[in-house]
Amino acid sequence: MNYWLVKSEPFKYSWDDFVAQGVGMWDGVRNYQARNNMKSMKLGDLVFFYHSNEGLEVVGIAKVVKEHYPDPTTDDERWVVVDLSPVEKLPKTVTLKQMKNDERLQDLALIKQSRLSVTPVKSEEFDIIVGLAHE
Known part of the structure; x- marks a missing residue:
């Protein structure tokens, strides 16, 4: 099993939005290295859900429920998406500051x-x- 971290701006797509949706298509990635990371994701891999810009914290754990496939939001075949499903909200968020200080x-x-x-x-x-x- 591999482990990953995905970032989302909570005002655009928060952990609560993700949980309400049930299964989220992780789309809109337009960076080659990030895209290659998504191509390496395997069914069942666990994924930290990180709130970027606001909060700067890991808030929950998701899992890969569908491996990469063409991003339906673009006609450009270079880009892919994966489907994620929430596993659990962390009992306490882990901030970027905590991680940098560890x-x-x-x-x-x-x-x-x-x-x-x-x-x-x-x-x-x-x-x-x-x-x-x-803790």
């Missing part, structure tokens, strides 16, 4: 490549962030 997370792609909307998360980083949410 020496165990200094290699986290969110910190090193902060502009990417879809990033990989190492299994040990996933466990650390889940642990922080349960």
